[in-house]
Amino acid sequence: MPTFTLKVFRGSPTGGDFRDYRVDADDGMVILDLVHRIQATQAPDLACRWNCKAGKCGSCSAEIDGKPRLMCMTRMDLFKPGETITVAPMRTFPLIRDLVTDVSYNYVKARQVPPLRLKPPDPDGKYRMMQEDIDRAQEFHKCIECFLCQDVCHVIRDHEDHKPRFSGPRFFIKAAGLDMHPLDTLDRTEFVRAQAGIGLCNITKCCTEVCPEHIHITDNGIIPMKERMVDNFDPVVWLLRRFRGGRQEPA
Amino acid sequence: MATPAYETHEHDVIVIGAGGAGLRAAIEAAAQGVSVGLICKSLLGKAHTVMAEGGIAAALGNVWPEDNWQVHFRDTMRGGKMINNWRMAQLHAQEAPDRVLELERWGALFDRTREGLILQRDFGGHRYARLAHVGDRTGLEMIRTLQYHAIHQGIDVYMECKVERLLKDGDRVAGAVGYWRNTGQVVLFKAKAVVLATGGIGKAWKITSNSWEYTGDGQATALWAGADLIDMEFVQFHPTGMVWPPSVRGILVTEGVRGDGGTLKNNKGERFMFNYIPEFFKGETADNEQEADAWYADKNNRRTPDLLPRDEVARAINSEVKAGRGSPHGGVLLDICTRRPADYIRKRLPSMYHQFKELAGVDITKEPMEVGPTCHYVMGGVRVDADTTQATVPGLFAAGEVAAGLHGSNRLGGNSLSDLVVFGRRAGLHAGLYAKNFAGALRVDQAEVESAARAMLEPFDRSGGENPYAIQADLQEVMQNLVGIIRTEAEMRQALDKIEGLKERAKKVRVDGGRVYNPGWHTALDLGSLLTVAECTTLAALERKESRGGHTREDYPFTDDAWGKLNVVLRLRDGRVQVSREPLPEMPPELKALLQERK
Numbered sequence: 001m002p003t004f005t006l007k008v009f010r011g012s013p014t015g016g017d018f019r020d021y022r023v024d025a026d027d028g029m030v031i032l033d034l035v036h037r038i039q040a041t042q043a044p045d046l047a048c049r050w051n052c053k054a055g056k057c058g059s060c061s062a063e064i065d066g067k068p069r070l071m072c073m074t075r076m077d078l079f080k081p082g083e084t085i086t087v088a089p090m091r092t093f094p095l096i097r098d099l100v101t102d103v104s105y106n107y108v109k110a111r112q113v114p115p116l117r118l119k120p121p122d123p124d125g126k127y128r129m130m131q132e133d134i135d136r137a138q139e140f141h142k143c144i145e146c147f148l149c150q151d152v153c154h155v156i157r158d159h160e161d162h163k164p165r166f167s168g169p170r171f172f173i174k175a176a177g178l179d180m181h182p183l184d185t186l187d188r189t190e191f192v193r194a195q196a197g198i199g200l201c202n203i204t205k206c207c208t209e210v211c212p213e214h215i216h217i218t219d220n221g222i223i224p225m226k227e228r229m230v231d232n233f234d235p236v237v238w239l240l241r242r243f244r245g246g247r248q249e250p251a
Numbered sequence: 252m253a254t255p256a257y258e259t260h261e262h263d264v265i266v267i268g269a270g271g272a273g274l275r276a277a278i279e280a281a282a283q284g285v286s287v288g289l290i291c292k293s294l295l296g297k298a299h300t301v302m303a304e305g306g307i308a309a310a311l312g313n314v315w316p317e318d319n320w321q322v323h324f325r326d327t328m329r330g331g332k333m334i335n336n337w338r339m340a341q342l343h344a345q346e347a348p349d350r351v352l353e354l355e356r357w358g359a360l361f362d363r364t365r366e367g368l369i370l371q372r373d374f375g376g377h378r379y380a381r382l383a384h385v386g387d388r389t390g391l392e393m394i395r396t397l398q399y400h401a402i403h404q405g406i407d408v409y410m411e412c413k414v415e416r417l418l419k420d421g422d423r424v425a426g427a428v429g430y431w432r433n434t435g436q437v438v439l440f441k442a443k444a445v446v447l448a449t450g451g452i453g454k455a456w457k458i459t460s461n462s463w464e465y466t467g468d469g470q471a472t473a474l475w476a477g478a479d480l481i482d483m484e485f486v487q488f489h490p491t492g493m494v495w496p497p498s499v500r501g502i503l504v505t506e507g508v509r510g511d512g513g514t515l516k517n518n519k520g521e522r523f524m525f526n527y528i529p530e531f532f533k534g535e536t537a538d539n540e541q542e543a544d545a546w547y548a549d550k551n552n553r554r555t556p557d558l559l560p561r562d563e564v565a566r567a568i569n570s571e572v573k574a575g576r577g578s579p580h581g582g583v584l585l586d587i588c589t590r591r592p593a594d595y596i597r598k599r600l601p602s603m604y605h606q607f608k609e610l611a612g613v614d615i616t617k618e619p620m621e622v623g624p625t626c627h628y629v630m631g632g633v634r635v636d637a638d639t640t641q642a643t644v645p646g647l648f649a650a651g652e653v654a655a656g657l658h659g660s661n662r663l664g665g666n667s668l669s670d671l672v673v674f675g676r677r678a679g680l681h682a683g684l685y686a687k688n689f690a691g692a693l694r695v696d697q698a699e700v701e702s703a704a705r706a707m708l709e710p711f712d713r714s715g716g717e718n719p720y721a722i723q724a725d726l727q728e729v730m731q732n733l734v735g736i737i738r739t740e741a742e743m744r745q746a747l748d749k750i751e752g753l754k755e756r757a758k759k760v761r762v763d764g765g766r767v768y769n770p771g772w773h774t775a776l777d778l779g780s781l782l783t784v785a786e787c788t789t790l791a792a793l794e795r796k797e798s799r800g801g802h803t804r805e806d807y808p809f810t811d812d813a814w815g816k817l818n819v820v821l822r823l824r825d826g827r828v829q830v831s832r833e834p835l836p837e838m839p840p841e842l843k844a845l846l847q848e849r850k
Contacts, residue, residue, distance in 0.1 A: 028496020028499060029498040044719070044770070044774075048770070053502065054606055057301045057462075059293065097768040098768070116357070130363060131362065134360045142388065144301075181358065
């Protein structure tokens with residue numbers, strides 16, 4: 001049974017440091033199993049969030065050896081037996097304790113995204129959508145809200161002052177998913193520009209790299225939105241859209 | 252100890268739990284124009300619903316126009332071995348399609364048929380392909396849809412807040428008291444009506460698909476507040492949980508694998524389910540491989556035994572393993588790789604593909620999965636009125652897994668997500684109406700609040716005493732070994748003795764550290780409800796001297812018609828859990844007739 005040293009951040013908003021825990025790992029274990037083992041045997045008050053332990057709920061986000069990851073999907077066989085591994089809380093959000101951070105920023109931003117505004121149904125009262133028309137939006141619906149993309153995004157990670165006017169990659173794809181919903185009638189370009197601050201994103205793709213659901217956040221979400229923003233300022237496109245009766249701006 | 256300070260919030264309705272049922276209840280209560288507080292133990296959007304995979308059952312008739320609520324009602328009653336509350340089963344089957352279409356209107360993007368309608372997949376015990384789904388991540392779609400709808404309805408959300416006790420004014424409910432997990436501060440909620448939507452009890456078992464949250468909080472607090480529990484002996488062991496490696500043991504493998512063509516095999520390569528078709532399902536189950544495989548495309552054939560209800564499949568796997576025909580790590584093999592193309596598997600079961608690849612190093616498009624039973628769901632819980640979801644305590648409502656009745660002795664896959672939205676809506680509606688008609692003053696007894704607060708903080712003041720994790724692990728061992736899939740009187744008596752011992756140990760549990768986000772303390776407090784529901788399940792299981800659905804007695808191996816007319820009822824009287832038998836509500840003749848028909 002290999003033994004590892006986990007250097008786990010222990011502390012509160014007023015300060016803290018990394019503490020070493022020697023832990024045995026059984027076959028197939030992940031970082032979260034070792035954190036649970038530390039709780040059960042060495043530090044019962046070690047604070048961490050978790051729920052599903054299968055990469056479906058997005059609760060156990062942390063920075064493992066400096067990389068934003070889900071603790072439940074980080075297998076110990078990624079590391080050499082005996083290795084020392086650091087486990088730190090997400091840096092972008094204010095610390096509550098140990099590995100738990102205050103992610104309320106994300107819940108504030110969630111409420112700002114203009115919700116779905118649906119077309120009327122077909123004459124028989126049903127809504128019809130073709131699978132190929134929802135594939136794109138379904139990709140964004142895979143998001144488990146682990147907020148790792150938010151954590152790694154340097155716009156907010158390194159610039160606290162951007163937080164009020166920048167929603168972050170999670171909410172760009174939320175808006176993109178709504179805009180790509182075949183039955184939605186609202187245009188969120190202005191929201192994404194003015195309120196969500198997409199202009200601050202310079203597409204370094206860090207968000208895409210850390211996404212545990214492998215969502216193409218930048219290529220399929222952010223870039224098309226940025227392109228649409230440009231289109232909207234193109235007078236020819238604007239005229240064409242008026243002519244054809246395009247989407248409405250949010251009220 | 253000095254009386255701890257606490258903060259107070261007041262709402263017309265509080266909803267405890269923010270999975271599918273809690274969110275749907277909060278939305279409906281808010282629509283009644285009353286003030287609503289939604290309290291959840293985790294962050295919003297992380298509740299157990301997020302882990303649901305296969306789909307939501309509703310007789311939309313998009314794939315098989317022959318399907319209708321009557322067939323869904325029949326399947327649900329038969330799956331539950333006829334002990335279901337017939338009225339709940341009727342309402343559920345009738346209203347599920349509207350609730351699914353409502354989710355679509357709120358933004359859910361279900362997979363589509365070629366005509367652009369909601370696609371439906373086959374699942375165990377359902378006569379027709381009935382489950383609306385999004386690949387194998389239907390629960391995620393559902394909770395996100397409800398969550399993003401709810402945040403625009405003026406609901407106050409209290410995240411990472413745990414309710415410890417319900418409060419009453421005389422007979423009626425008056426609120427709840429709990430604590431904030433991230434500060435450890437005590438909090439009082441005064442409320443005219445309380446909706447419980449707290450989910451299940453699966454954390455009392457060692458091998459479980461349930462997360463840390465499933466500690467029976469709703470069942471236990473309701474019991475302590477004087478409400479009846481029923482059917483607590485019926486615990487569902489899902490036939491297919493992961494078995495290897497040990498760290499993932501119990502994690503769910505969706506029934507959708509079998510719905511989409513996967514089959515169970517033993518270590519001799521035999522499709523053993525053909526040997527386990529019970530008399531009750533003979534008429535509708537294929538007895539040969541050819542017919543079973545043809546059933547997927549043509550429903551004139553009888554259904555494959557791989558898709559018998561979950562209790563049957565779990566027992567069959569258990570028997571195969573006991574007979575020495577199991578897989579290398581003590582499960583059986585679930586094979587879809589030889590039966591469906593790799594692209595199809597990745598498209599239909601992306602999350603299973605990902606889960607096995609990343610956690611077990613198994614490519615399910617090339618190798619079979621190793622699976623075995625895992626504790627998954629409790630059919631029993633708070634006894635409710637079918638139409639209003641009101642418990643036997645006025646002002647207390649319950650919906651979703653915490654409530655009992657709909658599923659009888661065994662729940663069909665897909666009927667949980669539909670349960671959440673059908674009865675979540677009803678709970679929110681009737682809690683809202685109850686709050687509007689509430690007469691007199693809303694009073695809580697301050698002394699009761701203070702004593703609850705002191706009880707919460709006691710573990711900090713103890714010296715000596717034990718680590719809460721050790722007690723929880725010992726309880727899980729007891730329930731796994733003595734009150735598992737196959738039960739006997741002697742073992743359950745032993746379990747009750749052991750639970751008494753664990754209760755004594757829990758009274759002396761010690762907590763290290765402070766009140767801010769302290770999981771050791773949270774685990775210590777959860778022991779109260781976990782031990783209560785473990786005792787309730789064991790008592791009810793001892794009482795029911797027959798085998799039915801999720802309750803199998805080695806000493807009473809047959810289903811007994813006399814027991815088929817009775818619920819086991821649990822209530823707290825003078826500090827002890829009383830067990831009694833009460834008759835099921837009588838089903839009207841026109842519904843009885845539906846059960847006789849072949850179609």
